[in-house]
Amino acid sequence: MYRLALNMLFGDRAKLAMLLVGLSFSALLMAQQSSVFFGIMSWTYTPMVNIRSAVWVSDPLVEQVNDAQPMRDTDVTRVRSVDGVAWAAPLHTSILQARLPNGNFKLISLVGIDSDTFAGAPAVLTVGRIEDLRLPNTVLIDEWGANLLGRPETLADGTVRQRPLGVGDTFELNDTEARIVGVCRVKRAFTGGPFVYTTYDRAKAYTAGVRRTLSYVLVEPRPGVAPADLCARIEAETGLKAWTSDTDLWSWGERSLAKSTFWWFWRNTGIPFSFGTAVLLGLFVGIAISGQTFYSFVLENLRYFAAIKAMGAGNGVLLRMLLLQALAAGLLGFGLGVGMAQGIGRAMIEKGMPPFVMYPQVLVATLVLVLGISLCSALIGMAKVARVDPASVFRA
Amino acid sequence: MPDPTSIRIRGVDKSFGAGEARVWALKQADFEARPGELIMLVGPSGCGKTTLLSVLAGTLTADAGEVEVLGRRLDGLSQAELTAFRRANLGFVFQSFNLIPTLTVRENVMVPLLVQGVAREEAEARAGALLAKVGLGGREDDRPGGLSGGQQQRVAIARALVHDPRLLICDEPTSALDKDTGQRVMEMIRELSRSPDRVVVVVTHDHRIFRFADRIAEMEDGRIRRVLDDPSLIDSPSH
Numbered sequence: 274m275y276r277l278a279l280n281m282l283f284g285d286r287a288k289l290a291m292l293l294v295g296l297s298f299s300a301l302l303m304a305q306q307s308s309v310f311f312g313i314m315s316w317t318y319t320p321m322v323n324i325r326s327a328v329w330v331s332d333p334l335v336e337q338v339n340d341a342q343p344m345r346d347t348d349v350t351r352v353r354s355v356d357g358v359a360w361a362a363p364l365h366t367s368i369l370q371a372r373l374p375n376g377n378f379k380l381i382s383l384v385g386i387d388s389d390t391f392a393g394a395p396a397v398l399t400v401g402r403i404e405d406l407r408l409p410n411t412v413l414i415d416e417w418g419a420n421l422l423g424r425p426e427t428l429a430d431g432t433v434r435q436r437p438l439g440v441g442d443t444f445e446l447n448d449t450e451a452r453i454v455g456v457c458r459v460k461r462a463f464t465g466g467p468f469v470y471t472t473y474d475r476a477k478a479y480t481a482g483v484r485r486t487l488s489y490v491l492v493e494p495r496p497g498v499a500p501a502d503l504c505a506r507i508e509a510e511t512g513l514k515a516w517t518s519d520t521d522l523w524s525w526g527e528r529s530l531a532k533s534t535f536w537w538f539w540r541n542t543g544i545p546f547s548f549g550t551a552v553l554l555g556l557f558v559g560i561a562i563s564g565q566t567f568y569s570f571v572l573e574n575l576r577y578f579a580a581i582k583a584m585g586a587g588n589g590v591l592l593r594m595l596l597l598q599a600l601a602a603g604l605l606g607f608g609l610g611v612g613m614a615q616g617i618g619r620a621m622i623e624k625g626m627p628p629f630v631m632y633p634q635v636l637v638a639t640l641v642l643v644l645g646i647s648l649c650s651a652l653i654g655m656a657k658v659a660r661v662d663p664a665s666v667f668r669a
Numbered sequence: 670m671p672d673p674t675s676i677r678i679r680g681v682d683k684s685f686g687a688g689e690a691r692v693w694a695l696k697q698a699d700f701e702a703r704p705g706e707l708i709m710l711v712g713p714s715g716c717g718k719t720t721l722l723s724v725l726a727g728t729l730t731a732d733a734g735e736v737e738v739l740g741r742r743l744d745g746l747s748q749a750e751l752t753a754f755r756r757a758n759l760g761f762v763f764q765s766f767n768l769i770p771t772l773t774v775r776e777n778v779m780v781p782l783l784v785q786g787v788a789r790e791e792a793e794a795r796a797g798a799l800l801a802k803v804g805l806g807g808r809e810d811d812r813p814g815g816l817s818g819g820q821q822q823r824v825a826i827a828r829a830l831v832h833d834p835r836l837l838i839c840d841e842p843t844s845a846l847d848k849d850t851g852q853r854v855m856e857m858i859r860e861l862s863r864s865p866d867r868v869v870v871v872v873t874h875d876h877r878i879f880r881f882a883d884r885i886a887e888m889e890d891g892r893i894r895r896v897l898d899d900p901s902l903i904d905s906p907s908h
Binding site: 283577581583663 | 719722723726728729749752753754755756757759761763764765767769770771772773776779780781783784785789812840872
């Protein structure tokens with residue numbers, strides 16, 4: 274009977290198409306919006322990904338990584354004195370305006386790293402050497418920023434194109450020259466500006482007038498010392514706040530700065546509400562379209578269900594037939610919707626925005642919701658089938 | 670001693686609605702069908718033919734009276750027991766065929782077997798064999814929509830008989846067909862359903878097929894008015 278149930282469903286192409294439109298649109302909306310949501314939220318703790326350090330130490334008032342509270346330079350020494358610390362290095366982060374040669378201004382994220390250890394330096398340099406940061410007035414810029422801050426140039430054929438910044442190009446930060454000596458590959462940030470790396474001391478010069486420039490202390494534990502344990506020791510001995518750097522959404526620990534950042538944005542911005550609304554919309558649209566379509570599919574087939582009932586099929590058999598039809602439609606709709614979401618996501622990733630992170634958990638949740646929609650639709654139809662009188666077949 | 674091959678209905682009442690809106694479809698109806706016969710239920714619209722058919726098919730429960738079908742008292746059976754009874758013993762030919770349009774002809778015929786739990790391969794073979802008998806060999810994979818009305822009713826006959834039921838119920842089997850096709854369909858019902866232990870009950874308005882009956886039970890106002898052993902004696906075409 275169950276294969277016949279599927280044949281009944283697949284034989285009605287128009288209804289099936291309508292059903293799949295509803296379910297796949299719902300799956301697309303839920304998966305795509307959730308993935309953009311997680312992508313945007315992953316941008317909120319981008320510095321944790323780009324600046325690699327096992328332990329981050331901050332002012333006790335810090336709640337999220339983008340809102341560093343300035344500390345005294347002597348705090349680096351205090352942290353170094355804690356048992357279990359292998360080394361500690363200063364880090365500066367701030368948002369500055371870069372003045373381009375054409376007079377335009379662009380916001381950038383300035384990162385000042387320790388010039389001795391280069392702790393916190395980007396992992397990938399596509400052009401240049403990190404050691405060149407020790408030269409006067411030098412910076413590294415990320416690939417995206419190199420394109421963003423690029424300048425127009427006229428080619429031999431007269432066409433004008435945007436030429437990315439490269440080694441040797443300059444711009445100004447607070448009226449101080451910044452000369453590019455390398456281009457790095459890092460993850461984009463929520464704040465929008467490109468990352469510009471320089472040394473900690475030169476960052477002080479670029480932020481002239483700011484009394485305290487120490488944003489974080491980057492710490493490496495001694496071998497055998499767990500980062501979380503070291504955090505507890507640092508907090509106990511210095512009164513500062515210490516964080517672990519785990520950025521995996523699904524396994525981060527209690528002391529993770531990324532986690533704290535994620536939940537800070539959750540609580541203090543409209544991002545979850547906005548995307549949650551879109552996901553709910555997807556859910557309701559799915560329920561409305563597929564529920565209505567499946568119900569009309571059941572209504573159109575009611576006399577046949579009544580005939581099957583008259584022939585001796587019980588309500589249990591008919592319920593299982595409907596559930597199977599709903600399950601098949603749900604799986605197909607899920608596959609189509611998630612496939613489309615992946616396609617859109619890939620196109621987004623190539624363009625660079627908006628960010629798109631499709632976790633397996635998003636897929637599982639979407640699958641559960643789409644199947645839930647399908648099964649609800651089947652149950653609505655089942656209420657009708659269960660009540661249909663087999664004697665009604667004699668009245669048609 | 671109940672006869673496992675016959676139908677006996679005694680003093681059956683069936684009404685619809687309540688209070689002043691109550692309508693009596695059957696009033697103290699008695700009916701009997703013998704094994705091996707094709708009996709027709711005739712009468713004007715609203716006389717209770719379809720209700721009587723539904724009661725003896727176990728798709729409708731009588732308010733009062735005794736309903737004994739194939740040796741089994743149906744009054745007092747639960748819905749699940751009635752469903753199981755229909756599954757095992759009944760075949761149906763409907764007025765509007767009720768073939769599922771999205772299934773093939775073969776799949777439509779297989780439905781009663783699959784409902785009984787027969788394996789798909791066996792059901793396919795039995796459906797194919799019966800379709801050949803009704804002259805539709807080679808059309809097994811067509812959809813019902815591609816067949817003529819007569820061909821669709823032949824498919825319905827194959828579906829009704831594929832599981833070898835002991836009671837075949839035909840509700841206006843020729844009303845959607847032209848005269849010649851209706852005659853051929855009745856010939857087929859009579860020929861294929863003829864069996865010493867099978868009862869065929871046909872509800873019809875179509876006087877042109879009365880001659881196919883062994884007996885005719887004439888209904889009026891919810892009860893059997895008379896039963897004719899010779900179908901030619903009935904006064905048509907008022908029915």
